[in-house]
Amino acid sequence: MLKLLKITVLLGMAVSLSGGLYAQTYTQTPVTISKDKTRVGGKIYYSHVVQDKQTLYSICKAYGVTIDEVCEANPELDLKNNGTKKNTIILIPVRQDAETVKVAVPAAAPAPEEDVQDGYIIHTVKWYEDINDISKKYGISVERIMQVNGLEKKKLKRRQKIRIPVNDIDGALLYPSGNSTKKDSSLIDNHAAGEKEESEEDYSFARKRDLNAVIIMPLTAGRPAGSNNMDFYCGALLAIEDLANAGISTELSVYDVVQGKVPVTRERLEEADVVIGPITAKDLATTLEIAGNKTTVVSPLDHKAASLTEGHKNFVQAPATYNRQYADLIDWIDYDKRRGDKVIVISESDGKECELSRLMDESKIEHTDYSYNILSSRRVISDLTGMMTSDGVNRILISSENEAFVNDVVRNLNLMVHNKHNVALYSPARIRSYDNIDVENLHNVNLHASSSYLIDYDDPKVKAFLLKYRALFNAEPTQFAFQGYDVTRYFLGAAAEYGSHWRKKLPKIQLQRMLQADFRFRESGDGYINQGVRRVVYGPDFSVKIVK
Structure with a gap:
């Protein structure tokens, strides 16, 4: 019998599943001294991520500090009353004799960004780009780019400035903040129901409010894989809830992969607007064989699965490759x-x-x-x-x-x-x-x-996600939970915006900044690979800054 869990945003079920998964005999987890340090208010602290079964006492003992010192460094956590929770990041004071010598650091120039001036995006040509790449990126013909910029030849120079008329750019997905309770989605505008636009291949891109999705991954496997995938699943549920708040309903079927067996039929996959998973390249290849050519399969986590774009026009690689x-x-x-x-x-x-x-x-x-x-x-x-x-x-x-x-x-x-x-x-x-x-x-x-992944904890959308996740699951979201949200929110959002043939629109959708990942897809081989990456700089004062 197929191991199938069918949901229409059943959040309560996720709580009961996660509770069962984590039940086990108590064993205290050893405390490892963190290698990460940060400077706050002129003082240096270790950044310690609390592991399962670690206590405030065991953490303080390992670092050689008192409980009062740690509580004073983390007043917002109220550790004396609330205790420690798994995956919470707490600051541990570094003794003065442990501080390192400061060193000079070069001033880094800011990352290039696209500027908008008088109705035009000012695009700086990269060393690996030609005019055809820029045409595909913005969904504007080569001829139109040449006309706007007075170009006589197609050849461009590195760092050359190119004007892209905003009004000519193909519409991009819009994403609500993630904590809206309004029913009118920013993803779906006031276009008349049933309105369509045609591509060169005459595909219909009618918007959809009722979606059908499939997630395939090992959920009952032992730790750490099972718990990581359950975290991914919980993040996906919050993405579906946000879509529901935007007026988009989702019927979700979740299939548990056991010992490499993918328990799903081609008929079920063909019903889905989006199929997310499995995890490994091997299981993804099996799913693609079952799915045929009609169903779009998204690789959510494995960097090395990108090779599957060769020979599979229905394959999408979500993590940016090395x-x-x-x-x-x-x-x-x-x-x-x-x-x-x-x-x-x-x-x-x-x-x-x-x-x-x-x-x-x-x-x-x-x-x-x-x-x-x-x-x-x-x-x-x-x-x-x-x-x-x-x-x-x-x-x-x-x-x-x-x-x-x-x-x-x-x-x-x-x-x-x-x-x-x-x-x-x-x-x-x-x-x-x-x-x-x-x-x-x-x-x-x-x-x-x-x-490929980087979380900006100062981002209001990240803060909203943290509060919602903690309230619902009584735990801290891991990187897998953030990825579950990002992948599910992006691809179901694309299906809602462009309908059953949303995959054809991927190369024309502008860069989307999600919670921990950026998505911008380009055709590669026969499929699609994400080009979005994030940049981070480590400073001599133990600062870690995201470059936007």
């Missing part, structure tokens, strides 16, 4: 680079070639390549000293996915910073998850990270 992060880092360096700066690409001499090196060569950005073997690295400091400039910023890329090598480079760069060299390291966000890298070193080398 190659997309690489391209963004190169674009970021190209924008930040000033006269007197130097760009250095460091790689492992006997290691696997990284895609980043190839993309860097294609970019035509002037740079110096340097490689060494981690086992014979005595000359690295002297080599880097001879290579680096003293007149500007040394902008560094590490072209390696070997954690041990990346750690060695970061350690050496940290020594260069203490030797008064101005350094800025550009890296994919996974460097932040490497266990052997001291986070203080990432601050010292002024890490510029490009990430």
Whole structure:
């Protein structure tokens, strides 16, 4: 019998399911000292994420501080009365003798943004773009772009400014704040019911208020996979509730994947406007085989599933790939680079070639390549000293996915910073998850990270989501809960706006900033891959700033 849970926004069921999933014998969880630090009001604190079964006493004992000190550092949490809750971030005072030496840091130029002037978007041409890319991005013909900008030839120059008439841009999805209780959706305007617009392929894009969706993922698996996927599911339920508040109802069917078996029929998938999941590339391939060509299948979490776009026109990759992060880092360096700066690409001499090196060569950005073997690295400091400039910023890329090598480079760069060299390291966000890298070193080398996921806790929409999630599930939302909301909200929103053939509109929808991810899709292979990434900069004062 198929393991099927059918819902029409049944939030109560989610609470009972999650309660059952977490039932277990009590065992105290060991406390690991956090590597993340932050500066608040001139004082330095550890940022500790509370794990299941950790107590305030056990946390304070591990950090060598008193309960009163921690409570004073977190007055808004009222820890003495409320205790600790899983996934809550609490500040732990750092003893004065534990503070590190401050180092100089280069001033980073702001990320390029599209400016709007007198009814035109001013687009700055990236090194990897041509006029056809810009045409697809905004849904405007090449001829119209050439006409507006007085261009005689299609060839564009890097950093050239191009005017895009706002009135000609294809309509983008609009998203309510997430805490509205109004029934009139900002996603659905006052167009007459049944009104359609035609594409070049004569597809109908009638808006829909009644949606049908499927989520496929392991929910009854053991920890951590089962609990992570349940968090994703709970975030998805809140997205469906927000759509309901906007006047859009959703019939949702949830299928539990057990030991790689996807228990769903082609007939059920063909009824769905959106199919989200499964998680792994292998299970996604199985689902695509079951679905045929009609049903759109969304990959919600696996970065490596992007290869499935080859041969599957109905496949959509939601997480931005590592190659997309690489391209963004190169674009970021190209924008930040000033006269007197130097760009250095460091790689492992006997290691696997990284895609980043190839993309860097294609970019035509002037740079110096340097490689060494981690086992014979005595000359690295002297080599880097001879290579680096003293007149500007040394902008560094590490072209390696070997954690041990990346750690060695970061350690050496940290020594260069203490030797008064101005350094800025550009890296994919996974460097932040490497266990052997001291986070203080990432601050010292002024890490510029490009990430598929990043939560801005100052964002009002994020704050509203946190309050709602805590109230409903009595827990802190994990990264998986945020992703569940973002993926479900975006793709069901697209189906509501453009109807059954919403997938055809993806390349024309403008960048959408969700809670923790940005979505902007481009055709790749036969399917669609997300190009949206977020940027974060680690400062020497232990600040972590999102660059918009």
